[in-house]
Amino acid sequence: METLNQFSKLFLLEIRNTMGLLFWGNLVLAALVFTFRFALFSKDSQRHLLVFGFSKIFQTLAWMAFFLRTNTVTFNAIIILIPNTLIFASYYLESIAMLMLVKGSSKKAYRIQTILFALGLLSFYYVVWIQSASNILVSLASLNIFLLLIIPALRFLTETRSSLFKKILGFNYIILLVVLIFRMIYPLIKTSTTLYSVDVTQKIIFLIVFLMMMISGVGYLLLLQEEKEIQIKKLLEDKDKFFSIIAHDLRGPFNGIIGLSELLLEKDNQLEPKETNEFIHLIHQSSKNTFSLLENLLTWAKSQTGSLEFSPVQLEISAITNKTISLLANIAKSKNITLRSEIVGNQYVVADKNMLETIFRNLITNALKFTEADGEVRISIKKEKNQTIFSIKDNGIGIAPQKITNLFAINYRKNTLGTNDETGSGLGLMLCKDFVEKHNGEIWVESEVGKGSEFKFSIPDTFD
Structure with a gap:
């Protein structure tokens, strides 16, 4: 029994330790993303990676701000708003990066994400302004992140001809969404719950968020690499087909030019001017x-x-x-x-x-x-x-x-x-x-x- 208790502690890190993991995890992912951007990918992928990279940078800064907050008792609007604004901005950018990977994403889809981000930010600012209880803030923050991720996650899963890897990444986001739903409801039931609560459930939630964050970050890079390989394969197939077309279509005009010019050379003195002009016209064409x-x-x-x-x-x-x-x-x-x-x-x-x-x-x-x-x-x-x-x-x-x-x-x-x-x-x-x-x-x-x-x-x- 004692061994089991000790083993369970592996999964129950202190909240601040988990925040530290989230900080370092996002920092490492940001470094990886920008390394990939400058080293490996095309212009289209570079745009994706730039958006996704900044989402990781914002989240890195957010978790650092959460970690450095020492006074969790006194209500301070600025200290609350700065990290949460960074969190919302990071998930907004991540949702945009996800939509970029979904073929056929319309401008309307991007506008919806922007509207959700703006409304979520304004609603959170309002409840901070009226000094709502901590559990309300936690619940509302979870709701805002949920709304930002729900549409891109469903698009990942329902996209026609979506690759298996994209579906797996979509399911990863679905798990995160389920955790967010629980995190919306749980603080309302257990009203003493705050972001820095020592509650065991809170610790497990943070650990799951960390794991999903790492999986989604690495998965995003692997998915871009997969799409790049598919694109290269298609380009090679198109190139082979293209050169077979060119070889076939160039043969006809060149055969015509060679044949007509040979006739002109062989029968130069036997042709009437009108016939010569016809041959020249055909060669010209x-x-x-x-x-x-x-x-x-x-x-x-x-x-x-x-x-x-x-x-x-x-x-x-x-x-x-x-x-x-x-x-x-x-x-x-x-x-x-x-x-x-x-x-x-x-x-x-x-x-x-x-x-x-x-x-x-x-x-x-x-x-x-x-x-x-x-x-x-x-x-x-x-x-x-x-x-x-x-x-x-x-x-x-x-x-x-x-x-x-x-x-x-x-x-x-x-x-x-x-x-x-x-x-x-x-x-x-x-x-x-x-x-x-x-x-x-x-x-x-x-x-x-x-x-x-x-x-x-x-x-x-x-x-x-």
Whole structure:
């Protein structure tokens, strides 16, 4: 029995000792997070780690403030507010970092977290101002942390195609939430309970909080590492698929150029001027197609390696579209396609100039390719819900429904010849998707076979 009692003391650290553990634990986690940030991760992950790292720093400072508080009897509003504000701020930042790991987290979700943080802080300040009892403060603090963590924890568990490791981390937060629920109720039942109580239950709660904090901190880093490895694997798969596409699509134009040039060399004296001009025209067209493919290849490679600079500035939209129309006017003229823009002057968007030009060039080229002679391609925009929606609409051959779903994916590419047997790699649409997403926008297509297609993409008025 005595041995059992001694063993139980392993799990019943003094409150201040546990606070010391929480201080050192968060300090070590903060050091690990910033080491990972500077050494291992991409720009996206660095943002996650910066937010998560600051959450650990705030919590480190909070537990140090709790530990250094020697007078726990006299009511001192400042001494109470400083550590609790740091605690609330740390869990707010941790909840934001959790949402960053959940695909499809909307701005609304982040706003909700900010509102919960502000309301929780104000409610706590109010009960301190009216000098509520210590057990009320403890209970309210637990409630505020619970409300900050509940949504991200549930998103972790319910996310579609969530990895097993993410679900395990989600369950860890659920355990912490259960402890917080108990900590909300327990001080109200046992009214003598305060943060510094020597009550055995309080000691166990603090120990569980410490363990969950360590698991969640290390787990967060491991989860980012896992996602990085998944991303690298996908990039390698896309690279292999991409090079097989490029090898296939470059072969055709080069074979055409080589074959036609050989004919010109062999039969130079036997060809009529008209036939020679036709061969030269075909060689010129094949050369332009090859150059366009290589241009997209270079742009895609820069985008994938992160060396493509993203510099959004305020742009007049008509200047971009008019320039693109001028560049593609000859292609439209060769098929007698009416290419017109309904965009007037003095309409602006904040975007990267080169990327926006690439998006328009590829989408308009695509529209011209799949539009019959004497057809029409129309460019327009509209403002909707704090964003600009661009439209490139044609009355061409359209796209079958089964092809639309995977139209922007490299792994499901199926080459379709244009109305004049124009070829393409599908790389242009992939670039459009990549560049639109860099602006926090979306791209989609509405189409009906035989009636044409309308490619649309959005760019928010403001974005990070």
